[in-house]
Amino acid sequence: MRRHRSAALLVQTRLPVVLALTVFTIVLALPFAMAVLWSLVDPSHPWAYPAVLPPVLSFRRWIEIWTTSALPQALANSYLLAATVSVSTLLLALPTAYAFGRLQFPGKATAQMLTLIPLAMPGFVGAIFFSALLVRFGVYSRFAGIALGHTVIFLPYAIRLLSLSFAMVRQDLIDAARDLGASPLTVFRTATLPVLKPGLLAALIIVFILSIEEFAISYIVGAPDFTTVPTILYSYLGYNFIRPNAAAISLILVVPNVLLMLIAERLLKSADPATITGKG
Amino acid sequence: MSASFSVRPYLLLLPGLLPILAFMSLVIGMALSQSVGYFNFSGDSGFSLRFWHTVLSEQQFWRAFWYSARIALFSSLLSVALAYPVALWLRRPFAGSDLVSALIKAPILVHGLVAAFLYVNFISFQGFLNAALVHLGLVARPIRMQNDPYAIGVVILQVWKNMPFAFLILTGPVRAIGDDILDAARDLGAGAFARLRRVILPLTLRSLQAALILIFIGAAGDYSFQSVAGPTSLNSLAQYMVRIQQDNAGHGWNEAAVIAVMLMGLSLFGSAALAALIQFLLRRTGR
Amino acid sequence: MLKTIAMLALATALPLAGLPAPAAAKDLSQMNWEEIVAEAKQEGQINWFHWYFQDRFREQVKAFEAQYGIKVTIPDGDGKANMDKMLAERGRTEGDIDVISLGGSALQTFKAEDLLYGPLKPLLPDGAKLRFSIEGTDNKGYAPAFWGNQTAIAYNPARISEKELPHTLEDFAAFFRTNPGEMGFNTENGGSGPAFIEAVTRALVKDIDYANGAATPEKVAKLAPAWDWFKANHDGYIITASNADSVTRINSGEFKLIAGWEDQIAGLQRKGEISRDIKMYIPSFGMPGGGNVIAIPANAKHKAAALVLIHWLTSANTQTELAKTFGIAPQHPDADSSVGLIAAGDRKFSTVWAAKPFGDDIKKAFVNQVTLH
Known part of the structure; x- marks a missing residue:
């Protein structure tokens, strides 16, 4: 009876795991494997009908893309934009997040709702009419235009993440530090900052990734010559479609972001109040 | 002293809230005023409803409108429908559950355009799927699946990208449902479906609605999935808007503005109606 | 979409558009070719807006960069967006585009003398040999053909x-x-x-x-x-x-x-x-x-360098090279036909x-x- 039950339990828990892994393989691992394979197709040996597998594999394409495509410039644009955007977004979000996380005031719920408006705006509507505004105000710098657009549309994320961090700061720790005669700076350093830090870093990274991945504003405002990684990928998927090149650029867009996101997630987990108060 | 104290929170709100409100009202204001003939980039500016008239009497516009509405509806419902069983399954941790939930969340990290490319590459004539089908002897020649006319590819991509998102939103509330409530329901003889309908869905209604609304809005405004993997015989609303704006020199902006306003309307009212409908259905069956 | 932006820019800029271009034209037209090349090297860089095979052209222009020491940047951008940008920027005294590739019949949709610097025919050493009429469009010496397809x-x-x-x-x-x-x-x-x-x-x-x-x-x-x-x-x-x-x-x-x-x-x-x-x-x-032509916008920042690039691109040597690499119909009479x-x-x-x-x-x-x- 007991053995029977544990066998049933085993089937009940293991089977779904196996099933999940199978699904994962089909929807994620295989497509990525295909992309890797395509990106390794040697540029002078086409993979054409009726060949089932590529005739020659090499890293030549990666080198070629790096040296001849606009990818290095697009990467520089994307990362510089993302750095600018994440810092400016965070600076703007901090005071507001503090108010949401630590203060009570009439109209707070409404204000919180209002910060979420950008999430309800379809990306291309925002992008097109934002570009119309830039024309009206004579802003020719695409970098400034895109940075401004990104900062505003990613503010909701930063405000929300930081509000949660501020809310986690424990008032009794602040009071205790203050009672012990600590200066405001010391109070901030000992009671607030340790709790805030993981959230700050996570918000920084998440806004950074969102900015790198943003397509609508970068594409509409940046056209034709200010390219970011997503816009270059879009051109490689459209007018300049060469499948192996698109494969290589796809991989370049995904891998660094996955690594960054894993770090962000780790930071958010470490923001668990239990571990922090344990340290404090 | 006390007066300045009460002002402080509102001053703190300014740096975050003001840019958002200014940006959104300027952008929406621009779209609204261009749709009725103001801020013309060519010709005279002045109030006119002719752009509304032109766009709304265009058959293509309505095809795009209902197409986007359909995609948004299917994508949001399917994503949520798939996310619930998974969230319920992972409600209590077991060996391997961390791995599974990490894998489910993985698509969030993959850029939409990359996902679209991976998908098209996978189903293309030379893709793995066709190679496998031919190899297994299921078909004699590869099947053409790229840019399928029913937009199955677009819905698959939307669900692929959004199901993890719905899972993230639902997983907390689902975990918060107490075992005692579910046990009580089970003891009262409620089957799995009844438990879902009578207990789980009502208790997670807010998150369910949030997930539906967010996915609906995203899918209704889709451009990249549609342009890479969507049917070539149909435009999504965002795609139609960009095309109208680029193809028509003088009045393109104004007509695009009409489409933009309609798209915002679809996002707002469509998602709200969906959320309300779900609530209504649950209330009714819950009784 | 920039095309429509252009209409706005156009309205504000029309009074200005006529002024700076002829003044600059005078400068280059008074120089001999050596002086133009020297000026071009002084300028040192150009942005060439081109819409296909950009990666391959970045390879091709390495020969030009080595010969003249002028750095060529070829941004990614599609043909329509490039043209819309040129139209949108006509109101600026100095635009981002130094050289632009256009479809042979693109000049049917706007007037060369309004937007382009030139005519280039008298400025280019091989000007008399080059083709300025393509796809049923005579661009009056403003934009030589460099690509037949x-x-x-x-x-x-x-x-x-x-x-x-x-x-x-x-x-x-x-x-x-x-x-x-x-x-x-x-x-x-x-x-x-x-x-x-x-x-x-x-x-x-x-x-x-x-x-x-x-x-x-x-x-x-x-x-x-x-x-x-x-x-x-x-x-x-x-x-x-x-x-x-x-x-x-x-x-x-x-x-x-x-x-x-x-x-x-x-x-x-x-x-x-x-x-x-x-x-x-x-x-x-x-x-x-038909084919494609190449031109210099009236408000290009690096006109001399642009002119030298166009000379290099339309030369018999480069045209032979392009025919070999891309299978085009060469547009210089002395080039080897492919x-x-x-x-x-x-x-x-x-x-x-x-x-x-x-x-x-x-x-x-x-x-x-x-x-x-």
Whole structure:
């Protein structure tokens, strides 16, 4: 009876795991494997009908893309934009997040709702009419235009993440530090900052990734010559479609972001109040 | 002293809230005023409803409108429908559950355009799927699946990208449902479906609605999935808007503005109606 | 979309537009070629807005960079967006574009003297030998041709034999009936599909002057028989996403026929990206061919360097090189002609593109009447 039950339990828990892994393989691992394979197709040996597998594999394409495509410039644009955007977004979000996380005031719920408006705006509507505004105000710098657009549309994320961090700061720790005669700076350093830090870093990274991945504003405002990684990928998927090149650029867009996101997630987990108060 | 104290929170709100409100009202204001003939980039500016008239009497516009509405509806419902069983399954941790939930969340990290490319590459004539089908002897020649006319590819991509998102939103509330409530329901003889309908869905209604609304809005405004993997015989609303704006020199902006306003309307009212409908259905069956 | 922005910029800038360009022109026209080259080296860099094979051209211009020490930046951007940007920036005293590649008939949609610096013909050492009239458009010496190309039908010999190839409209209709979904052509992202659409339109609707670019609703309405033909043969063809998508898919064996550019397919074959087996022909009802020109916007920042790049690009040497690498028709009389993909006997079927903006309206009407219907 007991053995029977544990066998049933085993089937009940293991089977779904196996099933999940199978699904994962089909929807994620295989497509990525295909992309890797395509990106390794040697540029002078086409993979054409009726060949089932590529005739020659090499890293030549990666080198070629790096040296001849606009990818290095697009990467520089994307990362510089993302750095600018994440810092400016965070600076703007901090005071507001503090108010949401630590203060009570009439109209707070409404204000919180209002910060979420950008999430309800379809990306291309925002992008097109934002570009119309830039024309009206004579802003020719695409970098400034895109940075401004990104900062505003990613503010909701930063405000929300930081509000949660501020809310986690424990008032009794602040009071205790203050009672012990600590200066405001010391109070901030000992009671607030340790709790805030993981959230700050996570918000920084998440806004950074969102900015790198943003397509609508970068594409509409940046056209034709200010390219970011997503816009270059879009051109490689459209007018300049060469499948192996698109494969290589796809991989370049995904891998660094996955690594960054894993770090962000780790930071958010470490923001668990239990571990922090344990340290404090 | 006390007066300045009460002002402080509102001053703190300014740096975050003001840019958002200014940006959104300027952008929406621009779209609204261009749709009725103001801020013309060519010709005279002045109030006119002719752009509304032109766009709304265009058959293509309505095809795009209902197409986007359909995609948004299917994508949001399917994503949520798939996310619930998974969230319920992972409600209590077991060996391997961390791995599974990490894998489910993985698509969030993959850029939409990359996902679209991976998908098209996978189903293309030379893709793995066709190679496998031919190899297994299921078909004699590869099947053409790229840019399928029913937009199955677009819905698959939307669900692929959004199901993890719905899972993230639902997983907390689902975990918060107490075992005692579910046990009580089970003891009262409620089957799995009844438990879902009578207990789980009502208790997670807010998150369910949030997930539906967010996915609906995203899918209704889709451009990249549609342009890479969507049917070539149909435009999504965002795609139609960009095309109208680029193809028509003088009045393109104004007509695009009409489409933009309609798209915002679809996002707002469509998602709200969906959320309300779900609530209504649950209330009714819950009784 | 920038095109429309341009209208705004235009309104504010018109009074200014005339002034700076002639002043600068005087400067370069008073110099001899050595002085221009010296000035160009002084400027040291240029932005060349070009819309296809950008990665390959970045390779090609290395020879130029080595010879003159002038750095060439070729941004990624599609042709329409590049032109819209030029239009949008005409109000600035100095724009971002130093050199711009344009389709041969693009100058039908705007006046060269309003937007471009020049004429270049007297400034270029080989100016008298170069071609300034292409695709039925004489640009009056403002923009020399640097690229000759032809649209045609490409076929995959692994899937269809030469004997089975359709040559007349009736052949095509029969081919569509017996080979449903075996031909692909695009409507967006490139002109090869639109070339096929235009060719069919020309063959079916004969009482229209295709050399007249004026587009009226009545004229566009006359094209209806062509749309009926496409609708009747609807199951025969597949609309692809771009020039390149058609090529990728014929290479993978998905299609027997596609509409394509000779230079694009030859260029990809010579690089090894696609199978060298793919061949091309022009059906007897003809397909359009022409070429691209290169010009300097009136408000270019580095005009001397731009002029030197254009001289290098249109020179006999570079044209021979481009013919070898991309299979183009060279545009300098002293360049070696290439052996293209299309048999010499088919060349007589080459037609001139329909004049613009009417030519663009043919494609738009197809999209509205056939694909989105």
